[in-house]
Amino acid sequence: MPYKTLILCSKICDGMNAYMAYKVTTKTSLNLFNRNEFTVKRRFSDFLGLHSKLASKYLHIGYIVPPAPEKSIVGMTKVKVGKEDLSSAEFVEKRRSALERYLMRTVNHPALLKDPDVIQFLESTELPRAVSTQALSGAGILRMVNKAAEAVNKMTIKMNESDAWFEEKQQQFENLDVQLRKLHASVESLVCHRKELSVNTASFAKSAAMLGNSEDHTALSRALSQLAEVEEKIDQLHQEQAYADFYLFSELLGDYVRLITAGVFDHRMKTWSKWQDAQVMLQRKREAEAKLQYANKPDKLQQAKEEIKEWEAKVQQGERDFEQISKNIRREVGRFEKQRVKDFKVVIIKYLESLVHTQQQLIKYWEAFLPEAKAIA
Amino acid sequence: MFSSALLLLPPRSSFLQQRKIKGKVAAKIKTERRESPRSLTHRPTRSSAAMTSISQDADREKMRSVSVDLNNDSSLLIDIPDALCERDKVKFTVHTKTTLNSFQKPEFSVPRQHEDFIWLHDTLVETEEYAGLIIPPAPPKPDFEGPREKMHKLGEGESTMTKEEYAKMKQELEAEYLAVFKKTVQVHEIFLQRLSSHPVFSKDRNFQIFLEYDQDLSVRRKNAKEFFGGFFKNMVKSADEVLISGIKDVDEFFEQEKTFLLDYFSKIKDATAKAEKMTRSHKNVADDYIHISATVSNIGAEDNTALKTHLEKFSELLEKLRKVEGRVASDQELKLTELLRYYMRDIQAAKDLLYRRARALADYENSNKALDKARLKSKDIPQAEENQRQCLQKFDKLSESGKQELTSFKGRRVVAFRKNLIEMAELEIKHAKNSTALLQGCIEMLKVN
Numbered sequence: 001m002p003y004k005t006l007i008l009c010s011k012i013c014d015g016m017n018a019y020m021a022y023k024v025t026t027k028t029s030l031n032l033f034n035r036n037e038f039t040v041k042r043r044f045s046d047f048l049g050l051h052s053k054l055a056s057k058y059l060h061i062g063y064i065v066p067p068a069p070e071k072s073i074v075g076m077t078k079v080k081v082g083k084e085d086l087s088s089a090e091f092v093e094k095r096r097s098a099l100e101r102y103l104m105r106t107v108n109h110p111a112l113l114k115d116p117d118v119i120q121f122l123e124s125t126e127l128p129r130a131v132s133t134q135a136l137s138g139a140g141i142l143r144m145v146n147k148a149a150e151a152v153n154k155m156t157i158k159m160n161e162s163d164a165w166f167e168e169k170q171q172q173f174e175n176l177d178v179q180l181r182k183l184h185a186s187v188e189s190l191v192c193h194r195k196e197l198s199v200n201t202a203s204f205a206k207s208a209a210m211l212g213n214s215e216d217h218t219a220l221s222r223a224l225s226q227l228a229e230v231e232e233k234i235d236q237l238h239q240e241q242a243y244a245d246f247y248l249f250s251e252l253l254g255d256y257v258r259l260i261t262a263g264v265f266d267h268r269m270k271t272w273s274k275w276q277d278a279q280v281m282l283q284r285k286r287e288a289e290a291k292l293q294y295a296n297k298p299d300k301l302q303q304a305k306e307e308i309k310e311w312e313a314k315v316q317q318g319e320r321d322f323e324q325i326s327k328n329i330r331r332e333v334g335r336f337e338k339q340r341v342k343d344f345k346v347v348i349i350k351y352l353e354s355l356v357h358t359q360q361q362l363i364k365y366w367e368a369f370l371p372e373a374k375a376i377a
Numbered sequence: 378m379f380s381s382a383l384l385l386l387p388p389r390s391s392f393l394q395q396r397k398i399k400g401k402v403a404a405k406i407k408t409e410r411r412e413s414p415r416s417l418t419h420r421p422t423r424s425s426a427a428m429t430s431i432s433q434d435a436d437r438e439k440m441r442s443v444s445v446d447l448n449n450d451s452s453l454l455i456d457i458p459d460a461l462c463e464r465d466k467v468k469f470t471v472h473t474k475t476t477l478n479s480f481q482k483p484e485f486s487v488p489r490q491h492e493d494f495i496w497l498h499d500t501l502v503e504t505e506e507y508a509g510l511i512i513p514p515a516p517p518k519p520d521f522e523g524p525r526e527k528m529h530k531l532g533e534g535e536s537t538m539t540k541e542e543y544a545k546m547k548q549e550l551e552a553e554y555l556a557v558f559k560k561t562v563q564v565h566e567i568f569l570q571r572l573s574s575h576p577v578f579s580k581d582r583n584f585q586i587f588l589e590y591d592q593d594l595s596v597r598r599k600n601a602k603e604f605f606g607g608f609f610k611n612m613v614k615s616a617d618e619v620l621i622s623g624i625k626d627v628d629e630f631f632e633q634e635k636t637f638l639l640d641y642f643s644k645i646k647d648a649t650a651k652a653e654k655m656t657r658s659h660k661n662v663a664d665d666y667i668h669i670s671a672t673v674s675n676i677g678a679e680d681n682t683a684l685k686t687h688l689e690k691f692s693e694l695l696e697k698l699r700k701v702e703g704r705v706a707s708d709q710e711l712k713l714t715e716l717l718r719y720y721m722r723d724i725q726a727a728k729d730l731l732y733r734r735a736r737a738l739a740d741y742e743n744s745n746k747a748l749d750k751a752r753l754k755s756k757d758i759p760q761a762e763e764n765q766r767q768c769l770q771k772f773d774k775l776s777e778s779g780k781q782e783l784t785s786f787k788g789r790r791v792v793a794f795r796k797n798l799i800e801m802a803e804l805e806i807k808h809a810k811n812s813t814a815l816l817q818g819c820i821e822m823l824k825v826n
Contacts, residue, residue, distance in 0.1 A: 175679060183672040190665040197658035204651040211644040216637050217791050223798060341684045348691050349823055355698075356816045362809040366802045373798040376791060 019043060020092065022099060026122050032114065033123060044071075046127055047099055053117045054106070060267050061321075062328035064336050065112070066105040067258045069098035097247060101255060108339070159269050163326070169333055170265050177260045184253040191245045198238035205231035219376045226372040230365050237361050244354035252347050256340065264329050271325045275318030282311040447570040452476045455573050455588070457566040462558055467491060467519045469565055473588045479580075480589060487591055491518055494565055496598040500583045501572075508733045508771075509778030510578075511786055513571035514722035519561040524554040542671040545696075549664060549703070556707060560715070567719075628776065634783055635731055642724045649717040656714055659706035666699030686826055694819040698812060705808045712801035720790055727786055734775045741768040 025039045051068035058065050107113045107122075121127065161167045205228045212224030289304040452475060459470035472486045498515035501507055531546055538546070569588075572578040587594070626632040670692045677688030744765040751761035 172679075176676070179672060179676045179679070183669065183676065186665060186668040186672055190662065190669065193658060193661040193665055197655070197662055200651065200655040200658045204648070204655045207644070207648040207651040211641075211648045214637075214641045214644045216633075216641075217787065220791050220794055223794075227798065337682060341682050344684055345687055345823070348687055349820060352691075352694070352816050352820050352823075356813055356820070359809045359813045359816065363806055363813070366805040366809070370799065370802045370806070373795060373802055376795040376798070 022096060024103070024122065032119060038123060040122065040125060040127075042121070042127065044095070044099070046121070047102065049127075050106075050117060050121045051102075054112060054115065057115070057117075058112070059264075060271070060325075062264055062267060062325040062332060063109070063111065064259065064264055064332045066102055066109070069095065069102050094251075097251065098255075101251070105255075105259075109335075159272055165330070166265070166268070166326070173260050173265070177257065180253055180257050180260070184250065184257060187245065187250045187253060191242055191250055194238055194242040194245055198235045198242060201231055201235035201238060205229075205235060217376075223372050223376050226369055230369045233365050234362065237358055241354065241358045244351065248347055248351045248354060252343065256343075259336070264332065268322070268325050268329055271318070271322050275315070275322050278311060278314040278318045282308065282315050285311050447567065447574050450574065453573045453579055455566070455569045457562050457569075460558070460562045462519075465519070465521060467558075467561060469562065471569065471588060479585060485589065485591075487588065489587070489594070491516070491565070492598060493587065493594045494568060496594065497583060497587045498568070501578065501581065502729075504581075507577065508737065509730070509775040509782070510575075511723070511726050511730050511782045513568055513575075513578075514719075514726045516561070516564040516568045517722075519557075521554065521557055524550060524557055527553065538668075539671055539675065541674070542668060545667045545671070546664070549667065552703070553660075560711075564719075630780060631731070631734070631776070634727075638724055638728050638731065642721065642728060645717055645721045645724060649714065649721050652709075652714040652717055656706055656710045659702065659709065663699045663702035663706060666695050666702060670695035670699065683826075687823055690819055690822055694815060697815050701808050701812050701815070705805065708804045708808070709801065712797045712804065716793065716797045720793070723786070723790070727783060730779055730782065734772070734779055737768070737772040737775050741765070741772045744768040 021041045021043050023039055024042050025037070026033070027037045029036060048068050048071070051065070054065050103122075106118060112118055208224055208231060209228035212221050212228060215221035215224055285304065285307045289301065289308055292301045292304050295301075454474040456472055457469050458472050461468045467490070469489050469491075470486050471489050472484075473480070474484045476483065495515055498512065501512050527550055531543075531550060535543060572581070572584055578584060586597070626635065673688050673695065674692035677685055677692060680688055744761070744767075748758075748761040748765045751758045
């Protein structure tokens with residue numbers, strides 16, 4: 001796709017309210033946009049606002065809408081206070097990367113790309129502040145409550161699945177979810193241990209340097225100092241590899257876990273449920289009308305007949321909605337699978353290449369050290 | 378060469394039944410006689426085609442190089458060809474081949490425990506005659522705490538793993554257990570070989586008893602404890618203070634040695650600890666690859682898209698890589714951590730020598746004072762003169778042999794460091810090249826797909 005979005009971040013200080021803003025740069029050749037390259041400033045809440053709008057428009061008709069990046073309240077507060085420590089810089093980078101991936105997924109969706117909210121998000125200089133997304137706001141809490149209610153509903157709907165495809169897919173997604181979560185946890189462990197390895201290597205490097213200084217045999221002293229230098233370089237290498245472990249591998253897995261749990265199948269169940277409810281209601285209205293036939297109340301009878309018409313229409317709409325969402329989901333899942341295959345193929349190769357790079361650097365460093373060790377006389 | 382190693386761990390189900398690892402854990406390693414230049418039974422060491430024996434053999438060779446120039450004199454050859462591990466107790470088979478007449482037979486073996494080695498070391502330390510020598514440091518107690526803890530954790534986490542994952546983790550664990558076992562055998566063997574290679578220690582009476590006496594040594598050990606009462610050992614605790622607070626030594630050589638050894642000891646101790654931490658982190662990374670490989674394999678098995686091959690190949694590669702990473706970690710441990718640890722203990726032994734010399738000096742100075750007192754009182758002058766003469770003699774002898782020992786020690790140390798640093802660098806390069814080849818092979822295959 002001749003389309004690229006880059007996100008860069010910069011900190012904007014607004015007097016008392018220091019907040020983080022992100023530069024969103026879009027490069028495109030599509031006619032949808034006015035220009036080929038443009039940049040806007042957006043806040044994290046703007047991203048959440050965009051997601052909220054897309055979710056409300058498309059989730060219920062069966063589109064897999066990319067989930068918004070997670071808010072981590074602790075992280076955000078740390079940054080706001082203005083601490084320039086490593087963990088906050090790391091946090092900002094993590095968020096920046098997540099926002100970038102989020103936008104890329106959104107614009108890679110053929111329907112979402114054309115959505116006016118998306119276009120406005122990417123192009124407009126000014127964007128109305130998304131109010132209802134403040135982390136601890138009342139609206140936020142309300143949404144959490146609604147989500148919980150949804151979860152309960154999901155459990156009580158038992159659907160008559162006549163379509164084997166859906167049953168199969170749902171099971172497949174559930175299995176994949178379990179495995180991906182496990183894999184994500186293992187990779188997070190790898191990231192953690194590699195970071196530890198980096199720290200311990202650095203610590204050893206310092207110790208080796210001290211030992212080298214203390215050593216009274218000149219050539220051995222020199223070699224030990226060289227060893228310390230090599231280990232220092234290697235600790236940097238481990239750190240870089242840990243970043244690759246994280247940004248290439250771990251974050252991708254996290255994204256996919258969230259994508260899979262986005263819940264398209266639930267919406268289909270709800271649509272089905274609504275359709276069934278309409279059918280039940282129609283039946284009731286028909287029964288009521290039948291009763292009124294013998295009651296000799298012409299006004300009520302007329303009303304009953306109108307209600308029947310109303311519910312017949314609702315039933316038809318319900319059926320159409322269900323068929324539509326089923327069709328959409330089939331298409332979406334197909335697209336999702338294609339994307340998943342592409343994403344994972346690319347990431348696996350990129351990750352392996354990062355490992356190659358590390359190994360090649362190791363060869364370089366140790367080959368440089370070897371003559372130093374041999375020079376000990 | 379290790380031809381077979383049997384390691385019996387409790388079966389899988391018993392992890393769930395028993396929180397503590399009960400039951401016998403028996404490991405037996407049988408080795409063929411290692412080849413030496415003038416060995417009577419010549420057996421080529423690299424004839425075996427099996428991968429495991431070659432790598433284990435290479436391990437043995439690698440570990441031997443921590444110290445150098447050992448076991449070259451055919452008049453007294455010692456090795457530990459066999460060892461049995463029951464629970465925590467390790468029983469070593471000490472095998473001796475000798476042409477010396479002081480021994481009853483030309484070839485014989487005895488079973489020994491770790492405590493017997495400690496007894497031997499302590500008797501050497503307490504022997505006055507050896508005050509001017511660097512006494513080879515006692516081998517550390519066999520420590521299976523690391524693998525044991527890991528085994529415990531493995532048992533606890535069993536339910537979260539697939540059968541394959543569990544099997545691989547168990548395999549890793551067994552390898553670690555074996556590595557600790559081999560290390561302890563080596564370190565005990567090297568101790569004995571240091572003694573047999575030394576012109577003075579090789580003739581020690583207790584050393585001979587240790588090698589030859591075919592009964593249990595525990596009776597002797599008990600007696601020795603009662604006799605010495607750990608007296609000298611307690612004194613050594615304050616040795617550093619004596620050395621540091623002592624007056625500047627007239628002898629330039631010893632003054633320099635004192636400064637150097639005190640500083641070097643603390644630095645090498647720190648380096649040993651840091652190297653150990655680094656190696657452990659490396660092992661953790663290798664273990665993570667196991668879990669990742671297993672889960673990727675599972676996802677691949679259930680996948681029926683174009684991703685299937687990618688996942689399978691990726692999983693296979695990770696499994697191969699983690700073995701290499703494991704080797705990197707263990708090689709680093711042998712060449713670096715063990716090297717540092719070994720010489721840390723040796724430096725301590727050298728410090729002990731300095732300490733004994735300092736005490737001898739103190740004794741001499743005291744004898745001088747006593748002589749002056751005697752002359753003042755005109756009483757017991759001959760005894761005081763004799764005492765002073767003896768103290769001076771002892772001190773001079775100590776200084777002379779001490780100088781010799783410390784000089785040759787430095788030479789040994791430099792040679793050993795050189796050898797091990799070179800070998801470590803070469804191994805790192807070898808492993809990195811191997812990893813690169815595996816990775817690039819896999820990438821090519823995947824790009825074609």
